[in-house]
Amino acid sequence: MRDYMVRAIAAHDQIRAFAISDREAVEIARRDHDTWPVCTAALGRALSAGFMMGFMMDGDKDEITLQLIGDGPAGGVTVTADPFGHAKGFVNNPHVDLPEKSPGHLDVGGAIGHGYLRVIKDMGLKEPYSGSIDLISGEVAEDLTYYFAESEQVPSSVGLGVLVNTDLTVKQSGGFIVQLMPDTEDSVIDKLSDNISHIDSVTQMLEKGLTPEQMLESVLDGFDVEFTDKQEVEFKCGCSRKNFLQKIRALSKEDKRDIAAEDGPIEVVCRFCGKKYTYKPEEII
Template identity: 55%
Template sequence: MKDYLVRATAAGSQIRAFAVTSREMVETARRHHNTSPVATAALGRLLTAGAMMGSMMKNDTDVLTVQIKGSGPIQGLTVTADSHANVKGYVENPDVMLPPKNGKLDVGGALGIGLMNVIKDMGLKEPYVGQTILQTGEIGDDLTYYFANSEQVPSSVGLGVLMEKDNTVKCAGGFIVQVMPFIEEKVLEQLEENIKNIHSVTAMLEKGYTPEQLLSEVLKGMEVEITDTMPTKFYCDCSKEKVAKAIISIGKKDIEEMISEGKDIEVKCHFCNTAYTYSVEELKEILQYAKRK
């Protein structure tokens, strides 16, 4: 099944909801970064959430970034998404290994205690920045807390990544459900009951649930209207030119030192691990450009 995302409303627009299947996206990230199972699960959950949160933005040029910094061995995660649900991301320590906790990958233990930053660049003078303390490090709980506290939107976020025995990704996906200020008490009670009855997102994904079926579980007993369906994927827009700009940012002195060593250098994109090689001649051109700025 190709990765895709659905947007929906329920109970006469009292609820808005998003759901996604993201196995290919998470497997692509795993291959790019050669992540361990627990790092794949952590990055996969945040990529899955990033796709849905990106699709909440209005304009083609809007960019959303979610950064997590934690005290655990994984150290941190960064995911960036656009309004078309294209996402990219990386893990600070992709090799982290931890024993399972309660039979599951210990994402919370890998992240530890820390902070989550959500940055929305919507073309204004300053980007919107929301920051919250990690609640459990399980990412779904942390985003539920972020929406309620930073955006004042009561939400429920469910995310899941299940690994195969060979450490490839078996299935991945999730949902975000948000309630509007005018929600009726009985609708809210029904929603809370439904969410309480969902024991595991991964169990539903393993059964082959589509995004529509995920939402039918979360929004059981309500009239659901699917408003939009869109493809989602891991996509990095890096290029040799863009990475050259990153080299400029390290400063003229460091570029001069690289040139004096007389060797080609290799620079990797953080987000997709693609390696770009720059010859001494190319470094000289970059230095000339930096001096003109």
């Protein structure tokens, strides 16, 4: 089954919701960056969230960036996504090995540590919108739930999960975001809160074979759910040799001279996908 996400409304438009299954995309990210399990989980959770938050945007050229910056050994996670199911991302230090937080639960919070979450929305305006909060756990889902409430004043519930095989490949990855619209009835809030307190974890639902639609039906049990959109997703970086060359040529003359003075060809590595590009010194002058 291809990776995809869905959008839905429920409770007579009082709830909007998103859910995703993106194992393949997270596996590609793991392979490109050679992440170890706890960093695979951190990057995978951020990618799932990024895909869904990109899906929330409207403009064809809109772009959203999530940055979880902490003092833990992973250093931080950065993900960028668009409205069309494309996302890319990286972990500052992909090779982190920590004991499990509890049996079967990777210590993503310990890998990221204390710090902040920044969300940058580029919607083609003069300046991008930027909101940030202090990390409350570093576990990604809890931090995003807090971000939506504090920075966007949208009561939300975020569930994210990544399951890693013993051979380090990604077994399951996905998540959901459920949000309450203004003036939601108390009875809807109470019912949704009760549902969320009793549902399985995201990885448990995925292990049972639930699709994104079925995950939302579980979260929104007892509500009328209408699925309004579906989008395939993929880990995709738009870098190219030409783009990097343009960026190098935009540097100051002094910086370009310093780079060109190095012995041998100049190598540039894309942080988002790990691709390498080489240039002759005379190309950048």
